Structures are given as C-alpha cells and as structure tokens.
Amino acid sequence: MAELRLLLVDDEAEFLEPTAARLSRRGIACSTVGSGEDALRALRTAPFDCAVVDVRMPGMDGLELLRLIRRDYPAVPVILLTGHASIDLGVRGMDLGAFEYLLKPVDLDELLDTVRRAATEASGRVPPT
Amino acid sequence: MREEPSPYRRLRSLMFLVLTAFGLLPLVAMLLGGLAAERRAAGTRARSVLEAMVKNRKATVDLFLEQKMRQLELVAVSVPVSQLARTPVLESTRHEMQREGGAIVDLGLIAADGRHLAYVGPYDLLDKNYTGQPWFEQVMVRGRYQSDVFLGFRQFPHVIMAVKKREEGRDYFLRATLDTDQLSALVREGGLESGADVFVLNRAGEYQTRYADQHRLMEKADLPPPPPHSGVRITEVSRGARRELVATAWLTGDTWVLVARQPVPGLAAVGWGSPVVWIALVGLVLVPSLAYLIARHGLHQIRSLEEERAKLYESVAQSEKLAAIGRLAATTAHEINNPLAIIAAQVGVLQDTIRDTEFLSQYPQLQDRLTKIAGQVERGKIVTHRLLGFSRRIGPLVEPVDVVAALDETLSFVEKEADAARIRFVRDYAPDIPLVRSNLGQMQQVFLNVVNNAIDAVGHDGEVRLGIRCARGGVEVVAADSGPGIAEADLERVFEPFYSTKGGQSRHCGLGLAICREIMRSLGGRISAASISGGGAAFTMWFPMQQESR
Numbered sequence: 267m268a269e270l271r272l273l274l275v276d277d278e279a280e281f282l283e284p285t286a287a288r289l290s291r292r293g294i295a296c297s298t299v300g301s302g303e304d305a306l307r308a309l310r311t312a313p314f315d316c317a318v319v320d321v322r323m324p325g326m327d328g329l330e331l332l333r334l335i336r337r338d339y340p341a342v343p344v345i346l347l348t349g350h351a352s353i354d355l356g357v358r359g360m361d362l363g364a365f366e367y368l369l370k371p372v373d374l375d376e377l378l379d380t381v382r383r384a385a386t387e388a389s390g391r392v393p394p395t
Numbered sequence: 396m397r398e399e400p401s402p403y404r405r406l407r408s409l410m411f412l413v414l415t416a417f418g419l420l421p422l423v424a425m426l427l428g429g430l431a432a433e434r435r436a437a438g439t440r441a442r443s444v445l446e447a448m449v450k451n452r453k454a455t456v457d458l459f460l461e462q463k464m465r466q467l468e469l470v471a472v473s474v475p476v477s478q479l480a481r482t483p484v485l486e487s488t489r490h491e492m493q494r495e496g497g498a499i500v501d502l503g504l505i506a507a508d509g510r511h512l513a514y515v516g517p518y519d520l521l522d523k524n525y526t527g528q529p530w531f532e533q534v535m536v537r538g539r540y541q542s543d544v545f546l547g548f549r550q551f552p553h554v555i556m557a558v559k560k561r562e563e564g565r566d567y568f569l570r571a572t573l574d575t576d577q578l579s580a581l582v583r584e585g586g587l588e589s590g591a592d593v594f595v596l597n598r599a600g601e602y603q604t605r606y607a608d609q610h611r612l613m614e615k616a617d618l619p620p621p622p623p624h625s626g627v628r629i630t631e632v633s634r635g636a637r638r639e640l641v642a643t644a645w646l647t648g649d650t651w652v653l654v655a656r657q658p659v660p661g662l663a664a665v666g667w668g669s670p671v672v673w674i675a676l677v678g679l680v681l682v683p684s685l686a687y688l689i690a691r692h693g694l695h696q697i698r699s700l701e702e703e704r705a706k707l708y709e710s711v712a713q714s715e716k717l718a719a720i721g722r723l724a725a726t727t728a729h730e731i732n733n734p735l736a737i738i739a740a741q742v743g744v745l746q747d748t749i750r751d752t753e754f755l756s757q758y759p760q761l762q763d764r765l766t767k768i769a770g771q772v773e774r775g776k777i778v779t780h781r782l783l784g785f786s787r788r789i790g791p792l793v794e795p796v797d798v799v800a801a802l803d804e805t806l807s808f809v810e811k812e813a814d815a816a817r818i819r820f821v822r823d824y825a826p827d828i829p830l831v832r833s834n835l836g837q838m839q840q841v842f843l844n845v846v847n848n849a850i851d852a853v854g855h856d857g858e859v860r861l862g863i864r865c866a867r868g869g870v871e872v873v874a875a876d877s878g879p880g881i882a883e884a885d886l887e888r889v890f891e892p893f894y895s896t897k898g899g900q901s902r903h904c905g906l907g908l909a910i911c912r913e914i915m916r917s918l919g920g921r922i923s924a925a926s927i928s929g930g931g932a933a934f935t936m937w938f939p940m941q942q943e944s945r
Contacts, residue, residue, distance in 0.1 A: 278733060284740035291747050322729065349732030350725060371736035371776050374743055 276320040302326030321348035343384035414686035429671030437660035471560040579604035591657035805842040816855040825864040852878030875933040
C-alpha cells in the first residue's frame with residue numbers, strides 16, 4: 267500500500283507540528299492546516315485518504331467541516347479529535363458520519379491505528395479509479 | 396404525631412373555622428326558625444286554653460251572681476213583709492239561701508226610710524240607716540242592685556245585693572251580703588298554670604276577688620280594665636321584662652270584668668321535646684367533628700402535594716447542580732486536555748528524535764525522564780476523563796449488554812492496581828445471567844466508580860467480593876468490600892454531591908457516587924449502600940431487563 271495521505275486540521279499549531287512530525291516518521295504523509303476553510307482549500311488541490319479534524323476551532327468548527335467533507339468528498343473518512351468531551355458532541359459527530367471520535371490527548375498508536383482502519387475501510391468501500 | 400409547622404396549623408384552623416361556620420349557619424337558622432315556629436304554636440295553644448278558661452269562669456261567676464239575685468228576688472216576691480220582718484223567718488230564709496249555694500253572710504229587710512226592719516247576720520247593723528248611701532239610691536231607682544266590694548258600715552270589704560219589694564204601696568228592700576272569699580274561690584276554682592293569675596275587677600279597676608296573696612280587695616290593679624266588650628278578648632302586653640297574655644271578659648251587666656293573665660310561653664315552653672332542638676344538638680356536635688376531619692384530610696392532601704413538590708424541586712435542583720458541575724468539568728477538561736495533547740505530542744517528538752541519536756549514551760536518563768513526562772500526561776488524562784465520566788464507546792446508546800462481561804472488563808482496568816495493594820477480587824456470579832438492554836459505557840462507569848471506591852476503602856490486604864444474580868425482574872450486581880464500612884447515618888449521604896469520607900488530600904472530588912446515582916437513574920436502575928455486619932460496605936446496583944426509553 268502506498269503512503270497514506272492524511273489531512274490534519276487543528277487551530278493549535280503547537281499540536282499540529284509535532285503530531286505531523288511523529289506521524290510522518292510512521293509512514294503517513296501529513297498535511298496540516300489551521301482552519302476549516304484552509305482544509306477545504308487543501309482538499310480541492312490534493313487527494314487525501316483520511317482527515318483528522320479538531321472539533322473546536324474558531325471560524326468554521328469541526329462539525330461543519332465534517333458535514334462539508336461528507337457532502338463533497340464522501341470518499342474521505344473523517345476522524346474527530348477533541349479536548350472537549352461530551353457524549354452529545356460525540357453522538358452528533360457520529361450522526362454526521364464521522365468515522366471515529368477520539369479524545370485529546372490521544373495516544374499516538376491509537377491515532378495511527380484509527381487512521382489506518384479508516385483509510386482501509388474507505389478504500390474498500392469506494393473502488394479506486 | 397408530628398408537630399406541624401405553624402402555617403399548616405393556621406391553615407387547618409382557618410379551614411376548620413370556615414367549614415364549621417358554613418355548616419352551623421343553616422343549622423342555627425333552622426334552629427331559630429324552628430324555635431320561633433314552636434313558640435308561635437305554643438302561644439296559639441296558650442291563647443286558646445286561656446280563652447276557654449276565661450269563658451268558662453265568666454259563665455260560672457255570672458251564673459253564681461244571677462242565682463243569688465234570683466234567690467233574693469224569689470224571697471222578695473213570695474214572702475210578705477209581715478213575715479220577713481220577723482227575725483226567725485228571716486233567719487230561716489237566710490238558712491234556706493245558704494243551703495242552696497251558700498255565700499250569703501247576712502240578710503236584712505229595710506224600709507223606704509233606710510231603717511232596718513229586721514236583720515240576721517254576724518254584724519250589729521240593726522240601728523243603721525242607709526238613707527243617702529249610694530247603693531240605697533240605686534236600688535230605689537232600679538229595683539235590683541249589686542255593689543262592688545266596699546267597706547260600708549262594718550268597715551270590712553263586702554259585696555251587697557239588694558232588691559226592691561213593693562207591698563201595699565210601700566217600698567221595702569231586701570238586702571244580702573255576699574261572702575267575698577267564696578266569690579274569690581269561685582273565680583280561681585280549678586287552679587291555673589304557674590305564673591298565671593285570674594281575678595275580677597270593677598270599672599274602676601279595683602280588685603273584687605283575690606287570687607294571689609298580693610291582691611288586696613278594693614285596691615287598684617296594675618292594669619286598667621278594658622272598655623266593655625262582649626265575649627273574650629285576648630291581648631298581649633308587656634309587664635316588666637316579660638310578655639303576658641291578658642284575657643278579659645265582662646260579666647253580665649258590664650260592671651265587673653273577669654281578667655286572666657299568664658306569661659307568653661317562652662323558649663322554655665318549647666323544651667327538649669322538640670325535634671328541632673335534637674337535630675340542632677346533633678348538628679352542633681356533628682358539624683365541628685366533620686369540619687375537623689375534612690380540614691385534617693384537606694391539610695394532609697395539601698401537605699403531601701407540597702412535600703411532593705419540594706422533593707421534585709430538590710431533585711431538579713440536584714440535577715441542575717450536577718449539570719452545572721458537568722458543564723464546568725467539560726470546559727475545564729477541554730482547557731486541560733488541549734495543553735496535555737500538546738505536551739504529549741511534543742514529548743513524543745523528543746522521544747522519536749532521541750531514539751535515533753547518540754544522545755542516549757551522553758544523557759542515559761533522558762529517555763527515562765521523557766517517559767516519566769509521558770506517564771504524567773497519561774495520569775492527567777485519566778483524571779480528566781474520569782472527571783467527565785466520558786465513555787469512548789460512542790454508538791447506539793442502548794444495546795444488549797452482557798453484565799458479566801462488562802463487570803469483568805471493568806475489573807481488568809483496575810486489577811493491576813488492586814494486585815499491587817494485595818487486594819483480591821472474589822467473584823460469585825450466578826449462572827445464565829441474561830443480557831439486559833442498557834448503555835454499556837455508562838454501566839461500566841458506575842462499576843469503575845464503585846470498584847475504585849471499594850479498593851480505596853480496603854486500602855491494602857483485603858478483598859472485594861463481586862456478585863451478580865437475577866433479582867426483581869432484572870440483574871443485580873453487588874460489590875462488597877472488607878473495609879471499615881459506612882456509618883449508618885452516612886449510608887444515604889454518600890450519594891450526595893461533594894460528600895467524601897476520604898479526606899481533603901485525596902484525588903476524589905466526592906462526585907463519583909452522586910454521578911453514579913444519576914447514571915443509574917437514567918438507566919432505569921437503582922444503586923444503594925449498606926453496611927455489612929462485621930465490617931465493610933456493600934453497594935448494590937440493579938439494572939432492569941429493559942431500559943425505559945427516555
């Protein structure tokens with residue numbers, strides 16, 4: 267399998283940068299953006315196998331971004347990642363079609379595992395063109 | 396009985412008073428109306444009795460007086476003066492008259508010049524001359540005469556009757572004295588009701604007969620005679636403080652009037668015999684009793700409603716408190732989780748980096764220290780996650796849950812910690828525990844809390860017994876520890892928010908069991924605490940087979 271292309275969306279640059287660095291070491295091609303708007307721009311210019319999205323962001327929040335990705339890029343699975351924990355939020359995210367809902371601080375191995383599962387399931391579901 | 400708070404007592408008194416008042420009002424009205432009617436009836440009865448009595452007495456007295464007059468006239472017509480002038484003849488005549496009805500005290504024959512021709516009787520009147528006496532003139536003119544009571548020559552009250560006798564062109568007069576005592580006896584014959592009075596008055600309103608001791612013959616009575624009328628007339632008059640019925644009947648000749656009077660029958664005359672009185676009395680007892688019962692019952696209803704409301708309010712307040720705490724916790728967790736995530740990521744990068752470098756040989760402790768930082772991040776994460784009661788299992792909220800597996804999985808989280816403190820888990824599961832429809836994550840959160848509490852309570856070197864069985868149409872899980880137990884008074888309080896027996900230095904905020912109780916409620920189950928005899932506490936969690944949809 268080729269290198270996974272992951273879009274990492276979070277407004278905290280200090281979280282984005284080290285997380286991307288660690289994922290890259292483990293064979294994931296990481297693109298990082300700081301907002302929902304930037305994420306949509308990135309999706310328009312390059313293909314991704316998976317997106318990890320922070321729920322709480324200024325401007326467009328994670329749930330809105332999730333909705334738009336599900337609508338415009340249904341082949342890209344979205345993993346929600348948040349420090350804000352509520353069952354409600356999780357349920358809404360899952361209802362909107364999130365692949366998984368993870369709580370910060372997330373164990374890197376768990377994140378990796380989830381990203382791989384998401385990409386595998388997505389590629390199985392949507393035949394490659 | 397519980398002492399009631401004063402607003403309730405006041406309300407009850409008010410209800411009692413109002414009910415009693417409204418109950419008694421018609422009763423009193425009925426009683427008064429009834430008594431008035433009874434009194435009227437008694438009055439009517441008394442009037443007719445009085446009327447009959449007076450009519451009867453008038454007839455008797457009339458008859459008596461008429462009879463005396465007739466006797467006198469008979470003697471005057473039938474016996475010649477020559478005979479009457481003889482004392483023995485007059486004496487025998489008096490005897491004769493005395494025998495036929497008595498009442499004749501003396502008898503005299505008087506010539507036209509007013510001198511006595513003959514006299515028989517107890518007084519010495521033979522030499523008296525009646526010329527100029529009013530009665531004498533009357534009888535000369537009218538031929539027959541009956542006097543009022545007067546003193547006369549003998550200075551003693553008496554009544555005289557006289558008739559004129561004409562013989563050989565000359566006038567003579569036959570005069571008799573009536574016994575006033577006998578007349579009085581005749582009037583009062585047969586007796587009267589108590590307080591009643593019957594007597595005869597002349598036109599001047601002077602007593603002619605005596606009934607009661609206070610009647611003095613010839614004295615003025617305290618009521619004036621009515622103008623002459625026929626038959627019996629009854630009037631109601633005031634006499635001092637009381638009302639009286641006065642019946643009057645003029646005797647034949649309209650010179651004397653027969654008067655009878657008696658008090659108007661009062662309430663006493665109605666008496667206890669009246670059903671109105673009985674009904675009223677029964678009502679007087681019954682109405683306040685019923686009012687009391689109704690007031691008590693009503694108050695009881697009000698109180699239980701109030702208490703229910705208070706309970707509801709309390710539980711709402713409790714939920715709101717928990718919700719507020721939840722919101723605060725969520726916000727705080729977010730604020731803490733983000734920096735934790737950054738620390739974890741940064742530490743991770745460092746760990747990744749030094750793994751590939753020569754650094755390790757120069758700083759052998761670096762890897763160890765980074766691991767410790769990562770470990771502390773993990774610890775912080777556990778605290779925030781536990782505080783939130785967050786479950787990662789996001790899925791259908793209610794699903795078939797294997798309680799045994801859920802408990803075992805939860806125990807596996809804490810087994811290491813328990814082992815370190817030499818605390819043993821003793822499982823006592825009944826076979827064939829059915830699946831229940833519930834929320835696995837929330838159920839495990841409760842288990843985790845209770846088991847953690849049990850481990851904390853034991854401290855070290857002990858056991859936690861875990862039982863699962865079917866009970867009351869659901870599944871019951873019991874966690875019993877060998878710790879110090881819970882004081883009886885605290886058994887209920889342990890479920891209150893911020894209640895903790897673990898002391899200020901502990902990492903517990905005293906919310907665990909409060910959250911557990913809320914979760915158990917939302918799952919349709921129950922959680923309770925008990926003390927085990929011989930030490931230790933037992934927490935019982937019961938889950939229904941089917942969680943009610945909420």
